[in-house]
Amino acid sequence: MKWEARLIHINGESRIGVVFEKNPDTIARIRALKGSRWSYDLRIWHLPDTEEYRIRFRLKLKNELLPSEEGFQAIEKFKKYLRSKRYSENTLKTYAEALRSFLVFYNTKPITSITNEDVITYNNEYIIKNRLSASFQNQIVNAIKLFFRTIQNKEIDPELIHRPKREKKLPNVLSKEEVKQILEAPINIKHRAMLSLIYACGLRRSELLNLTLNDIDSKRNVLIIRQSKGKKDRIVPFTGKVLTLMRTYYSFYKPSYWLFEGQGKGEKYSEQSLQSVLKQSLEKTKITKPVTLHWLRHSYATHLLESGTDLRYIQELLGHNSSRTTEIYTHVSTKSLQQIKSPFDDL
Structure with missing residues (x-):
């Protein structure tokens, strides 16, 4: 996102005004920041004047000195x-x-x-x-x-060194029915293919956008994810419905290098446009949860676990360094919970 930040005063309060090229993606990103507001008088989005936002938007800090x-x-x-x-x-x-x-x-x-x-x-x-x-x-x-x-x-x-205690938040997971609604919402075959591939292969957003045509090995039925987080390569299964969907997508768009290209030939699809694809899909469903692209990856891992896939394989598929990172999905899987009978039922 290209932006310009400056200090402004609204009702006697110091705020950080942010000017940027208006589009739904950037507005959504600014709106998601804590304390953001829109000024109808100044026609500008503005944020609390905090040290953290000054650092984030590269403004001079309050009473700032310079390094030696x-x-x-x-x-x-x-x-x-x-x-x-x-x-x-x-x-x-x-x-x-x-x-x-x-x-x-x-x-x-x-x-x-x-x-x-x-x-x-x-x-x-x-x-x-x-x-x-x-x-x-x-x-x-x-x-x-x-x-x-x-x-x-x-x-x-x-x-x-005193570190803060890590927040122990559970990953957000969608039901298979909710995932299906989101993936079937786009009319555009490219949009449907992108969202489907994130869920079908448990991809991070950057991993999807960095895929090239050479990363699909249809003879071995695998997708190769190169130099992802931690500079690691990995492979994930690539079969059945998703392979058929990708062939249909390719026949329509015929990308030249990147698997998903932007407006120009050979231009990589942007993160902002991908966010917009998800937003438009959610608007067509009845889902009111604040779904992000990463929810699809979380859902992929949880649904694999619930279907009986060994946690060690899920770790490999997700590209996690530590099994402890993958184990968090055991806390959101409902497979074991559904087998527990509440004593309330015996009353």
């Missing part, structure tokens, strides 16, 4: 390291901004003299004091640890 010259050089060196290790640009920006925030806090202290105690002080006196989110706190800790280990050749003891 040593700090500037350290940040640039850190960014070069991240690029050399092929970190994504999003991760690079997140880690660089997190490190910048930390080095601003200690802009009068030599980096070589920073200790674990300084990290704890920053955690308490800046992150917690300013009520920044737990996810932002974790990003800060990760960035600081990586910076000191790789650039400063100095270990920051993770046991001494």
Whole structure:
């Protein structure tokens, strides 16, 4: 999303105004941010003036100081390291901004003299004091640890850094009937094929959009997902109805390189357009849940588990590093729960 942010005042309150090219996708993304509002007078979307939103929209922080010259050089060196290790640009920006925030806090202290105690002080006196989110706190800790280990050749003891407790949220899962409604809603065969493939193969959004024609091996009946999260390749079954659907889609659109192309030939389909496809599909159903594309992946994993697929295979299909990540689906599967009889039934 291309945007321009600036500070504005509404009814005497400082707010962050965000200007962007108007379309349903970007409006939905801004609207989803906590505290967002639309000003009819100024004709602009605006957000609470918080430290977190200032960092997110790259505005000057309140009473902001700058890093020392040593700090500037350290940040640039850190960014070069991240690029050399092929970190994504999003991760690079997140880690660089997190490190910048930390080095601003200690802009009068030599980096070589920073200790674990300084990290704890920053955690308490800046992150917690300013009520920044737990996810932002974790990003800060990760960035600081990586910076000191790789650039400063100095270990920051993770046991001494106070991390927030992780929220234990269950994945959102749709019933098979709800999934069917969503997948059958699009009239456009490309839209139907994209949503169907996410569910049929348990794909992440980026994995779908990065597929090329060469990633379908119809002779072996597999789909090859290349260099996904963690720079890993994996294969998933690709048979039956989804293969038939994809052949129909190909005969209509005949993509040249990317499996799903945008408006121009050879142009990759955009994330915003894919989000819009799901939104339009939901509007045609009676489903009122705040469904996201990732819900289809969660539903794929849960439905596999409920049909008796071994958890180890589901881990491989989803591309999870740890079995603990996959085990969360045992908490949302209803297969075992349905076998439990409530004592209420015996009254």
